[in-house]
Structure formats: C-alpha cells, structure tokens
Amino acid sequence: MTEQTLFWIFAILAGGGAIGVVILQDIVRMAFSLIISLGSTAGLFFLLGADFVAATQLLVYVGGTLVLLIFGVMLTASGPFRRIRMSTGETLLGAAVGLLFFSVIAFTVLSVNWQAVPSYREVAGSPSKQTGNTSRAIGLRLVGIPADSTIGLHGGRGSNTGYLLPFEIVSVHLLVVLVGAAYLARAKRRESTDAEPEDA
C-alpha cells in the first residue's frame, strides 16, 4: 500500500515536472521543474529496487547536471532573452503532435501482453534485487565478474565478460569530454587578441 502511494506521488511529480518543462516559458522555472522531475525519477528508481542507480541519478543529475544548467541559465539568461515566446499556432501544433505521439506510445505499450513474454516475471527472482543492495553486484558486473549465479549459464565465455570494456570506454570518454568542454568554454576575448600585437 505504501509502495503504491509512493509510486503515484513520484509518478505524478515526475510526469508533472516533465510537462512543466514543456509548458512553462521562464527558463528559471523550467530548470526548477526539471529538478523536480529528475529527483522524482530517482524516487521511482528506489521503488524499482535500483538503489545504486537512484543514488547516481541524484548525485549526477540533480547534483551535477542541474548545477551546470543553472550555471548556463545564470550566464546566458539576462533580461529580454529570459523569455523567448512562441506563437500560439506553434504551441497548438506542438501540443497536438505531442499528444499524438504519446497516444501512439501508450497504445503500443498497453497492447503488449507481458504475461506472454517468456522473460517477464512479476516478482524479482533474486532476493538482492527485491531489497535493493545492488551496488556490490553492479560493481562486480562492471569489472567483469557476474555477481548472480549466471556463471557458465550461457555456455561459458563470451556472454559473461561483463561490462569492463564499456566501463573503460566511458571513462576515457568522460575525460575527453571534460577536456573538450574546458577548451570550448574558455574565455576568449577578441579585443585582447586584437590588441596583443600592440602590447607585444
């Protein structure tokens, strides 16, 4: 019962925040609405038993990405550029396309009979997934050791290599991205470069 109550609270907050990002015009209010939506998504992850993913969501999204976003809002949203209006026709067209797209997805989701899917299960099989506590298992999975008893299940090597290579690739990718973002965002002043020969 508490799970259902929490689910509906988080679901309404997540969906309402997402819709608020679309509807609101003020960029600061949109950022706040995005914070609400992403934080409630972390709550949904907790309800799904993915505690490590939920903690990462809170740390990385709500703690990192949104600080970056608000930084961008602070630096760029000054005066007349804070609200950039759309015309009424564009708003109506966007709402119509969005509703149509959502009805397509909802119809597709609701028309699938999940009980007939072979890998579907109503209750989590392993107790570690029901109670959460997935950080150790995910860590082992990332370095290539499957934590659950799937060793040799798929015929030994090949399918049980874990996620070591994607983990390394994503690490290097993050480093390259940080260097590239610092390079892109560094302060460039045309006046000073123009005046440089005179100074030198």
Add this chain to the structure above:
Amino acid sequence: MDIGLNDYLLIGAVMFVSGVVCMATKRNGIAVLMGVELVLNGANINFVAFARYTNLGLDGQVVSLFVIVLAAAEAAVALAIALNFYNNHQTIDIDQGNRLKG
C-alpha cells in the same frame, strides 16, 4: 490496483514525449538541452523498469548507469557550446544560429 510494468513504461513515455516536444518547439538553447535530458531520463526509466520486471537483472541497471554518465558528458559539452554561442551572438535564441546556412 497493483503497480506493474505498464505504469513505469507510461511514465517513461510521458517524459520522453515531453522531451521531444520541448526539443522541437522551444527556441531557447538551454531549453532544448533540458529536452534532451528529459528524453534520456525517460529512456532510463524504461531500462530500470525492464531490469526489475524481466530476467535482464542487473544488465538494465548497468546500461542506465552508462546513459546517466553519457547524459552528463553531453550536458557539459552542450553547455560549453551554448556559452560560446552566447558569446558570439549575444543571444541563445537558436533561430539566430543560421550562419552555416547555405
């Protein structure tokens, strides 16, 4: 009524559609970035829900972790580009960014 897979998938669909509409209709560059975040987050909900309700197990959660990391990287680069755009054009209205138009 019990909470099932469909409920989580519908929440993910709401976030995905909101993100797509946000990307398509907003003229503010930062708002377009927020739409991208919403799209990735909606996909993440689907990954974690399928990890819980199918035999995928932890694989879906690991993939969602990768998506979170890539979203953070994308936001960093895109914000750097937005700041550069603002420095060059004194606005973040993406309709003004038509210098590459042939």
